[in-house]
Amino acid sequence: MSTSPGTANWIKLIILGLIWGSSFMAVTLALQGLGPVTIAAVRISLGAASLLAIISVMRIGLPSLHNGQGRVIWLCALGMGFFTNALPFTLLSWGQTYVASGFAGVCMAVVPLFVLPLAHVLVPGERMTLNRALGFAIGFSGVLTLIGFKAFASAGSDFESLARLACLAAALCYAIGSIITRLCPSVNLLSLSAAALSCGAVMIVPMALWQEGLPSLPQGQSLLAVLYLGLVPTALAQVLLVQVARSAGPSFLSTVNYQVPVWSVFFGALLLNETLPPQLFAALILILGGLLLSRAPAHRQRP
Template sequence: MQHGAGTLNWIKLLFLGMIWGASFMAVSVALADVGPVTIAAARIAIGALSLLTILRVMGLHLPPINTGTGRLIWLSALGMGMFSNAVPFALLSWGQTYVASGFAGVCMAVVPLFVLPLAHLLVPGEAMTLRRSIGFLTGFAGVLVLIGLDALSSAGTDFESLARLACVGAALCYAIGAIVTRLAPSVNMLSLSAAALICASVLIVPVALLQEGVPSLPEARPMMAILYLGLFPTALAQILLVQIARSAGPAFLSTVNYQVPVWSVLFGALLLNEAVPPQLFAALALILGGLLLSRAPRRRAGVAS
């Protein structure tokens, strides 16, 4: 297992932030024709089928379940499927039905702040030092600058308070999922990713059918949005987050959530002709500064990182 971030993990982190940033736009498009829990179930099922297909083509297998280590791997996959996929996807899809614009993006920036104390307690080498704390807070300040305080104003819709709690709950789920991923036993990362999405599918598909029934075939645009959600922010993202969390740690992985609002704004401007907020570049400087500060290497022995 590799320790520290490294150039490859930084590239993976940036790409992960990009595809996750586009997912909010895709969920909004899909909500025009599909229920929120069905969106979560569909993207997870598509992601699981995609990874199972890749496993078969590559001649790989799912983790065994008839050994003690295998059962522990599947238990970890269940935790990952629940906290990194099924629950947060459903909470965010439902929350985006009610909350004011930008609130979900702000909540994703809270993930590193949840991860920091959890990793400090549970993951060796992830101590909550002063420099890391300042870096995380700097990045979070950048997100607040980007979104603007007016994004937190009430939209006056029903269930808005519960929807806000749902978005915060999703952020906490992602933090727990990152810790579970890092602590999972050593196993092929693609197999672990597929196992996690299978577990998530088993958890969320029955709930979607009970709550929203068998969905009718959506229109072309929502269908394309769901396919994107299943293939990229779910299947590919699951592989990337496992690789990053296992090699660079959950605290490093959690900093991807500082990028998500930036990418979301950029995609909105490029694809939906939305205006770029004037504070974008100042926010980007704070976010990247916070990332660099929180992950800066040791200067000399005895200096905390």
């Protein structure tokens, strides 16, 4: 794999940042008419249906199950469906019932910090350098500032603290999902995206029905928000995510989270009139500072 991600991947990364940054605002609007698990189920199902229709029209088809490589691809799709869709979407939707959309977006800045040690162990060429280790330490201090020490002392009654931890757990899920995506064997990217979302839908729909029952049709902004979530931050973003992770690697993909907090805070403050706590901005500075240090090229010593 080339050390340079290329212009196309940078453009896709910027688009992903804008899309994912706006998704937190859309979740807040969708929560006006649907439960958090139902939102996750609907957006994943819409995304899966959209990509299945596209690959059917293009006559691409899903990965085969009749050979060893095909079964490995489906196993990766299952992991992607769980770690990049079903679990994090549920955690974020539930978390946003107690925290602002901007806070949830800032939590996504933690994703690269989780990717660093995972990629060092699992992905060839993604070694933990000194800069990355120092960046990890600085960024982790930002994480502690972000969630507050009360989150660790919570006995279960402080749902805001639990919601903060849920948002951070979603960030860890995305990190694991990006590693799985990179390690998946070679396969058509649209086919892999459709398989991953289909697996996510199969997992989350029964859970949503069990937890929240059959939903009534949402109205107004809630309906528009969930349709947007299914078609753009889920279906379109899944395709872009797979393309970038496969061609440029999970560490480069994780840098999309430099943008996500900025966009999420911008949309939340501008369109939802959210008031954000002061420590959020201090945490953002620490996290982004750590991330930038971790991406800085290492200086070679002279012989």
